[in-house]
Amino acid sequence: MTASNRINHALYDARWTYDGANRVRPTASKMVLAGEYTAEMADRLYCPECFTPISRSPKDKDRFSNGRTCCFMHRSRYREVPCSLRTPIADGKKYLTEEDAKEAIASDQLAIVDSFMQDRPAKPDATGAPYEQSAVEDKDGPIAEVPIGRHRGEKFALPSKIATVAGLCRRFDINLYKYFVLPGSDVARKLADVLIDVATVTDECEVPHLYYGIILNSWNAGQNPKPSNVRMTRLRKHPSVADFTIKVQASEQEDKGINDESTGRVVLFWAKITRNGIGLAATHLAWGEFALLPDKYQKLLTEK
Ligand SMILES: [Zn+2]
Structure with a gap:
């Protein structure tokens, strides 16, 4: 896509x-x-x-x-x-006035993403209730100057979010057709138009993008597996690439539901693409930068 x-x-x-x-x-x-x-x-x-x-x-x-x-x-x-x-x-979607853009944000048709959340937020209370990822909402970010006006170069001051990839996955069917201005970009584009299939990636890329990939297999790389070891999650890759791996600490991946049983599931992530041995990888993903796509949305990406 x-x-x-x-x-x-x-x-x-x-x-x-x-x-x-x-x-x-x-x-x-x-x-x-x-x-x-x-x-x-x-x-x-x-x-x-x-x-x-x-x-x-x-x-x-x-x-x-x-x-x-x-x-x-x-x-x-x-x-x-x-x-x-x-x-x-x-060129992306343009808005006639700052009010129009604010209205689009208020009605959930547009989001300005300042960044993806780096650290897991603290539990909302100390009652010992089980931690639920679905309870974590995006946080408000700074006011952003975004050039999405219909007149060239015109910038609007708009509220931004510190988002999570999990948040993008939550109502994925709706989010696919919502407009986003992602970090480092100054155009509003539909999520469906910015998502890149990792199986089309053939080289390193220093600029982070939003990717998705189908998990081939996933394993703890430790000889005596511990949660602090790296978990290697291999994704379906381009024929000219030896392999493609998400390398993140096992406990962090397992928190997101990625484990030895994840074959066939789809993972979304915001990352740079780096070399890893003879293949490619996405490494050091922060807490808000990756998530498993809920099963029910999988066909939106895998059946085209
Ligand atoms: Zn023409």
Whole structure:
């Protein structure tokens, strides 16, 4: 469920040039998919709808390091030319006024996530009642300046949350279609458009993203297993990757319900992707940065 680019194919014409005015289709153009791009096509590719010159991104590699496949993109130079294919997903949802954005937050259609919770919150009371993860709600974060206004560069001062991935999983069917501004991002995008399947990831990535993966198996890495050992949780990975592992202390994973019996379950996590031996890993996940997706929502990610 990675973000899909709207321009599925480009028109390639080695001899045609866009004249800046006419909506005329390149005469001898042929259809090219992003994966069929070759260097000689640079500057000779046009949008199939508005016919402005477009670029392939990235220019030479076949994949972004975060697992997104390459795609075609409009050029900002032709921003004024109307086109329905102009990357609405990448631009995200815009709000007309600060009040509109606040209203969207109040009515649960938008959330500004300042960060994911680092430490497990203290029990709400000292009565000794069993700790329930479901009782933990997101905490209020600082007021954030977010550029999601319809006018370019306009920033709104909006209340943010210190969220948990468990919170995203709780009403996942609703959250999938809710807009989020995630940490380090300044666009509001649907959760469904930002979640990355770990099985599409082929390389390290220094920027944290929200991922999901299907658990292949999970085990305590200690010779004499103790809760303080690392638990290795292997996820379904891309064919070109040796293995993909979530490496977090066993007690912390087991608190989230991840144990030897978790094969087939889906885990969501917010992380950087690092090298781990010959494979890839997500390590040092904080308390609020990972959670098991409840069974009942699993088909929303695994059956497409
Ligand atoms: Zn276009």
